[in-house]
Amino acid sequence: MTDVTHTPLITAIIGTGAIAHAHADAITGLAPRIRLVAVVDLDRSRAEAFAARFAPDAAIYPDPAALFAGESLDLVHICTPPQTHVPLAIAALRAGVPALIEKPTALSLAEMDELVAVSHETGVPALTVFQHRFGAAALRLKQMLDNGALGRPLVATCETLWYRAPEYFDLPWRGRWEIEGGGPTMGHGIHQFDLLLATLGPWAKLTAFAARQALPTDTEDVSMAVVEFENGALATVVNSIVSPRETSRLRFDFEFATVEVEHLYGYRNADWTFTAAPGHEDLAEEWAQNASDAISSHRSQISAIVDALVAEGTPGVSVDDARRTLEFAAATYASAFRGTPIRAGEIAGDDPFLRSMGGDAVPWSPIKPALEKNR
The missing domain is CATH 3.40.50.720 (NAD(P)-binding Rossmann-like Domain)
Structure with a gap:
């Protein structure tokens, strides 16, 4: 090198x-x-x-x-x-x-x-x-979590509710499994749930749904997952590009505090809210120390x-960290299209979802009616 x-x-x-x-x-x-x-x-x-x-x-x-x-x-x-x-x-x-x-x-x-x-x-x-991992507030959150100040993570919500008009997909590579890999799970919400995973650590199991609600794409335009983490925390993850009031939102409920952020494409310190549990009011003072207003961005x-x-x-x-986030996306599709929970590490060997996010199982695929007709 x-x-x-x-x-x-x-x-x-x-x-x-x-x-x-x-x-x-x-x-x-x-x-x-x-x-x-x-x-x-x-x-x-x-x-x-x-x-x-x-x-x-x-x-x-x-x-x-x-x-x-x-x-x-x-x-x-x-x-x-x-x-x-x-x-x-x-x-x-x-x-x-x-x-x-x-x-x-x-x-x-x-x-x-x-x-x-x-x-x-x-x-x-x-x-x-x-x-989003590199914004000042996310780094502060991770530090407080790692030093035990916030206690055990209990519940989290992760929402990427965005809007993309049909003409957004006029570019020939958008909305196609073989070129873009997937819909909002791969191309939009992945930033938010990567920060979720970076904060809460390894996930253990998830159950998901995906649908093509409104847009002229081969890929989904909405997905939802309920996730169990190795540490016992539970989370919901929503990825949408059919939501006219756009927002990106994360909420973490720990034993001793709730920490939330709502923004769109990049957050500042002012976009975060810290609520201490009764008896832990001193944590709010710790959260406020050395707060930076720098936006989460490519620059950071x-x-x-x-x-x-x-x-x-x-x-x-690193590529190993990114692989864990990509596995979460693959598991979301696998669970949604198979109708079963997926455990971390389960997509392996000759599993079709190892080779493609669609896993040859997309329910609205134009190939499906032809297959059904020939049975």
């Missing part, structure tokens, strides 16, 4: 669509600790316009192979459609370059396992963008990655 004990770190972006702008904004805001030196896009004119806005001196490359041959990089940002994430990340790792991958990291657990194997083999980090995660790489530490979110 490239020696990154220096600053600025040298980085490049592959794919210059909408989400790449969040990465470039973060890089610009973190200067001079990190510098964007190159961009890659199949559409050269789009790459040139992107570079002109964010890094006028950046080199333009037609493909990743040319990028890795032409630049010595400390980090590469993969901001392309989901079906390309793992092949591009593997190419980066084999070139010795840590990869920061937009969600979803992979389209299936089998594909994720391939990425995990290459990361372990090469010793090069593969990281996933789960920026990329800043933490830069710090870790320069210090030769372990940046987050």
